[in-house]
Amino acid sequence: MSQQTDQNRPGGPAPVTDDAAGAQTAAPVTASITTLGVRGEERDDFTKAESKRLRRRSLALLGSLAAPLKLRLVLLGIVVVVSTAGTVAGPALIAWGIDNALPAVMDQNDWVPAFAVVGTYIVVAVLGAVLTAWYTVLAARISQAILFDLRKRVFLHTQRLSLEFHETYTSGRIISRQTSDLDSIRELLDSGLNQLIQGVLYMVFTGVALVVLDPTSGLVLAVSLVPLWFLIRWFQKNSQTLFRSTRTTSARVIVHFVETMTGIRAVQAFRKESRNRDEYGGYVESYRVANTKVFNLFGTFDPVLVLIGNLTLAAVVIVGGFRIVGGTLEVGALLAVALYAKRFFDPAQELAMFYNGYQSASAAMEKISGVLEERPSVPDPAKPTKLADAHGKMDFDDVVFAYNAGKVVLPAFDLHIPAGQTIALVGSTGAGKSTLAKLMARFYDPTQGTVRLDGVDLRDLDTQDMRRAIVMVTQEAYLFSGTVADNIALGKPGASRAEIEASAKAVGAHEFIMALPDGYDTDVNKRGGRVSAGQRQLLSFARAFIADPKVLILDEATASLDIPSERLVQEGLETLLADRTAVIIAHRLSTVAIAHRVLVMEHGTIVEDGTPADLIAGTGRFAQLHAAWRDSLV
Numbered sequence: 290m291s292q293q294t295d296q297n298r299p300g301g302p303a304p305v306t307d308d309a310a311g312a313q314t315a316a317p318v319t320a321s322i323t324t325l326g327v328r329g330e331e332r333d334d335f336t337k338a339e340s341k342r343l344r345r346r347s348l349a350l351l352g353s354l355a356a357p358l359k360l361r362l363v364l365l366g367i368v369v370v371v372s373t374a375g376t377v378a379g380p381a382l383i384a385w386g387i388d389n390a391l392p393a394v395m396d397q398n399d400w401v402p403a404f405a406v407v408g409t410y411i412v413v414a415v416l417g418a419v420l421t422a423w424y425t426v427l428a429a430r431i432s433q434a435i436l437f438d439l440r441k442r443v444f445l446h447t448q449r450l451s452l453e454f455h456e457t458y459t460s461g462r463i464i465s466r467q468t469s470d471l472d473s474i475r476e477l478l479d480s481g482l483n484q485l486i487q488g489v490l491y492m493v494f495t496g497v498a499l500v501v502l503d504p505t506s507g508l509v510l511a512v513s514l515v516p517l518w519f520l521i522r523w524f525q526k527n528s529q530t531l532f533r534s535t536r537t538t539s540a541r542v543i544v545h546f547v548e549t550m551t552g553i554r555a556v557q558a559f560r561k562e563s564r565n566r567d568e569y570g571g572y573v574e575s576y577r578v579a580n581t582k583v584f585n586l587f588g589t590f591d592p593v594l595v596l597i598g599n600l601t602l603a604a605v606v607i608v609g610g611f612r613i614v615g616g617t618l619e620v621g622a623l624l625a626v627a628l629y630a631k632r633f634f635d636p637a638q639e640l641a642m643f644y645n646g647y648q649s650a651s652a653a654m655e656k657i658s659g660v661l662e663e664r665p666s667v668p669d670p671a672k673p674t675k676l677a678d679a680h681g682k683m684d685f686d687d688v689v690f691a692y693n694a695g696k697v698v699l700p701a702f703d704l705h706i707p708a709g710q711t712i713a714l715v716g717s718t719g720a721g722k723s724t725l726a727k728l729m730a731r732f733y734d735p736t737q738g739t740v741r742l743d744g745v746d747l748r749d750l751d752t753q754d755m756r757r758a759i760v761m762v763t764q765e766a767y768l769f770s771g772t773v774a775d776n777i778a779l780g781k782p783g784a785s786r787a788e789i790e791a792s793a794k795a796v797g798a799h800e801f802i803m804a805l806p807d808g809y810d811t812d813v814n815k816r817g818g819r820v821s822a823g824q825r826q827l828l829s830f831a832r833a834f835i836a837d838p839k840v841l842i843l844d845e846a847t848a849s850l851d852i853p854s855e856r857l858v859q860e861g862l863e864t865l866l867a868d869r870t871a872v873i874i875a876h877r878l879s880t881v882a883i884a885h886r887v888l889v890m891e892h893g894t895i896v897e898d899g900t901p902a903d904l905i906a907g908t909g910r911f912a913q914l915h916a917a918w919r920d921s922l923v
């Protein structure tokens with residue numbers, strides 16, 4: 290309650306919404322309702338049935354988040370009702386004091402009612418303060434618990450989703466799920482909802498107290514509700530579009546900023562600065578215009594609200610004044626009635642604001658529930674087959690694969706790799722080599738047919754066992770924050786320093802690691818600990834080797850290495866691949882020397898398959914490639 294919902298005021302923190310963040314990508318593959326339009330902007334043209342489903346989906350999510358907090362919610366409800374009733378009791382006590390206790394003192398010198406009413410007033414005030422404090426803490430705890438749960442769910446769920454999801458759902462969008470969307474839900478829970486509950490209760494209790502105390506004044510208030518209702522409707526209708534436009538324009542500003550700064554090398558290399566300046570200037574200007582419009586809206590709303598409140602107060606006092614003259618109303622009662630009439634309008638502005646907080650939070654909730662509804666396209670098996678000791682035999686039987694329906698990448702694929710064989714896979718760009726690797730490591734499931742390890746369909750294999758048996762190393766060797774040793778040990782949690790060093794030595798990484806400021810304990814994110822692209826690849830090699838998988842797939846894993854380093858790796862490779870199945874994808878044909886078998890792939894099919902010696906001796910594609918490569922070396 291301490292924080293106001295600034296988000297909805299112009300100039301408040303700008304949530305990054307989907308509007309621009311995901312503009313270049315397609316909609317999530319498996320979501321049942323696409324919440325994004327063709328260009329990636331948020332859709333608002335949902336059919337009735339779709340909106341109903343979306344709402345039901347986020348309500349179900351909210352229900353599941355609130356379920357464990359049921360008791361605390363009930364307690365919260367009781368506390369808020371009692372504390373609001375206490376606050377509202379004040380004016381009625383004052384009225385009673387003036388009309389009954391005061392005459393008793395003056396006429397009969399009887400102080401008891403006066404002390405009683407003052408005492409009650411103090412008790413009610415203190416109780417109200419204590420309950421309000423309790424309520425604040427209670428509400429904050431509940432909202433924190435809900436957010437904690439939601440944050441964890443989104444993280445764990447996104448982490449579990451398959452590569453297919455991550456290749457289509459941009460990181461920008463997944464980041465805004467975890468940041469600005471959760472933020473707008475937090476804003477609503479922290480302040481908006483409190484204001485709504487307290488505001489509505491306050492208005493209801495005040496209205497009831499007014500009617501009970503003096504029905505005639507209640508009637509005056511009822512009349513004032515008519516213009517109030519129209520004002521709030523007008524505000525909501527206009528604010529909805531205006532607030533949406535501040536959100537979209539501010540998201541555009543942020544996205545443009547982030548894109549420029551992440552691509553700063555390309556920006557400077559291609560002198561894109563002045564074009565950016567104009568574009569960015571345009572975005573900032575439209576954000577400013579949108580904000581100005583919101584200010585103008587408040588410029589009308591706030592004064593009209595105050596005016597309605599004051600006119601109502603004046604009407605209540607005038608009507609009351611006449612009745613005092615006529616003897617049908619007492620002074621104390623008029624004071625209380627006037628106080629109630631004045632206070633009645635206090636929460637109105639917050640209620641109007643709540644509507645906006647609610648809009649953005651429910652949009653956020655819909656998007657988050659959409660992510661949570663995604664199912665991994667590569668699901669864990671229902672009845673996993675354990676495979677403690679894999680041999681490494683791999684088979685592709687009648688495999689057909691397409692990333693999206695319509696564009697088949699592997700039309701009809703059969704491949705049998707005996708355990709322990711080292712394969713060199715070559716072929717032109719876009720032939721489908723990486724696709725094959727991804728199917729082997731089960732980052733995707735084939736559209737038709739089966740991929741087997743030791744005769745077991747990968748889809749039935751225990752995920753842990755499968756990940757332990759098959760490891761893929763790609764060109765993008767990712768280093769996590771931590772030390773060099775930590776990064777290598779990722780391949781085998783709990784590995785000893787000796788094991789880590791042995792694997793680094795095996796791939797030829799030991800020398801450069803020792804040259805780093807703190808050797809194996811160098812932090813890879815610190816200045817001086819920064820390693821080059823090739824060194825990163827050596828580290829990811831060491832990581833793969835320490836993992837000691839039965840099947841190792843290297844997808845251009847040596848592409849960033851210079852010739853001496855690659856040779857070093859290759860020497861290591863020969864010993865390390867000795868008792869493993871390996872598929873090495875490389876454009877540099879030096880790898881072929883250590884392979885037992887070479888596969889040449891074109892347009893998703895294997896066009897040549899044989900020993901290196903046989904293929905080189907022949908007249909096929911590989912013989913030509915190899916001749917050209919050999920010539921390039923001299």
Ligand SMILES: Nc1ncnc2c1ncn2[C@@H]1O[C@H](COP(=O)(O)OP(=O)(O)OP(=O)(O)O)[C@@H](O)[C@H]1O
Binds near residue numbers: 456692698719721723
């Ligand atoms: N995530 C994806 N979604 C849709 N299509 C994809 C995806 N990844 C690859 N493709 C398509 O599949 C085809 C094969 O791509 P793949 O990455 O397997 O080629 P490659 O042989 O590894 O090429 P390179 O030598 O350039 O790495 C290409 O036509 C590519 O456009």
Ligand SMILES: [Mg+2]
Binds near residue numbers: 724
């Ligand atoms: Mg590739």
